[in-house]
Amino acid sequence: MPSALPPRVVTTDQFPAYRDDETPSATPSGDLWDLSNNEISLPPLPQVLSILRSESGRAHLYPDPRAQCLVDALSEHFPVDRGSILVGPGSAGVLQQLLLTLCGPGDEVIYAKPCFDAYPLLVATSAARGVPVPLTATGEHDLHAMRARVGTDTRVIILCSPHNPTGTSLTPSDLRDFLVGLPPGVITILDQAYAEFDEGADPRDLGLFHAHGDVVVLRTFSKAHGLAGLRVGYAVAPPALVARARKTAIPFSVTRGAERAAIASLREQDTLRQRMAYVRGQRASLFRHLSDAGLAPLPSRGNFLWIPLGAGSERFAEESARVGVKVRAYPGQGVRVTVGSEEAHRLLISAARDFSRAAT
Structure with a gap:
């Protein structure tokens, strides 16, 4: 049966819906720290x-x-x-x-x-x-x-x-x-x-x-x-x-x-400045620990870090998901990691060490 849709003017066929191609990550316990969306880890005011x-x-x-x-x-x-x-x-x-x-x-x-x-x-x-x-x-x-x-x-x-x-x-x-x-x-x-x-x-x-x-x-x-x-x-x-x-x-x-x-x-500009100082401090700490773990994140001005892992990007995302942390992989390019809580960072750093050891 011929399609009832009119000829397309907007050529979206080559693109998936936003994040539609993602599969949810899972861990044996079902718990997951999501560091893939660049959300701030602090609660609303x-x-x-x-x-x-x-x-x-x-x-x-x-x-x-x-x-x-x-x-x-x-x-x-x-x-x-x-x-x-x-x-x-x-x-x-x-x-x-x-x-x-x-x-x-x-x-x-x-x-x-x-x-x-x-x-x-x-x-x-x-x-x-x-x-x-x-x-x-x-x-x-x-x-x-x-x-x-x-x-x-x-x-x-x-x-x-x-x-x-x-x-x-x-x-x-x-x-x-x-x-x-x-x-x-x-x-x-x-x-x-x-x-x-x-x-x-x-x-x-x-x-x-x-x-x-x-x-x-x-x-x-x-x-x-x-x-x-x-x-x-x-x-x-x-x-x-x-x-x-x-x-x-x-x-x-x-x-x-x-x-x-x-x-x-x-x-609440004064409160906002305090919250930004906290996030920057967490960002600096995560940058330092990921670097010490053998990765090479780029210095960042956002609430996230970019790790240029090339062909290893998806493998690192899988290793992170295994320990309970979801990150955003750009296949063949790198991984983006949101600055999050100290517990999420601890798990992510553990995954980074395992990934670096496996690569050597």
Whole structure:
């Protein structure tokens, strides 16, 4: 029987659904420490838990479709004009809105490879063509190669800093040099989902956005703020782009509880700094112990470490799962490990020692 589906405009057939090809890891006891998702190991703030309890009784009501209170809070936090704030269900949801607005058939989106798993699929759903550019041997954006790939069909360049999965960070001077001379109308989306973990950067600094009319800054409450399960992200973008992108939003995509929790977290900047200091300390300890165990993780500015294991990546992930720790393997390239609890680290380091001994 012939298919009832119309001819496809969006070419997603070559991609699996997000993380759809993963198989769950299991241990004999059934216990598993998940260090594969870059979630923060600290619990939500007490204010957030209180908000969620109070909102549970109003789950039958729709939220504000504009999430205007959150827009106002972000506008005051940075500060920028309210018309420059676009909110949505996580930074991935906001990125989808932007790509749907900016791209169409025949357009190109340039990004580094390896990258956040959702980039290729989000680009494809906008009917654009992804142009992945390999990272350098040290896990950094190859800005020279990315610039060389810019052509007449280029509409968007995505730069992720700190980079997922390697944890490397672009310097302000490198970014400025890259942006100067790009063709007019080519939008650079600076994905800063992990900005708060970068001790060398000020998360409130929007200098590049103010200096360049074709720059979008993409952020999330999922990582440093610990609201991954609530799905709140935002972008700071030119007002004309924000006005257009809002039309692509799924109605009511930011729930009332998520909006209120994000506002509460945004106001706790002193607590956020303390939590970031803790995560950085755990990151430094894990880096040191993995190095001592015979591996060679890259220095990281995110809440994760990248171990360039090449052909041994999947084997290390299997060894980690055997002792009860799930990590994220990029076959043939490396392994990404989230900074987690001390107990999870202890098990992971044991697996690293066993892996190194087996390799010698």
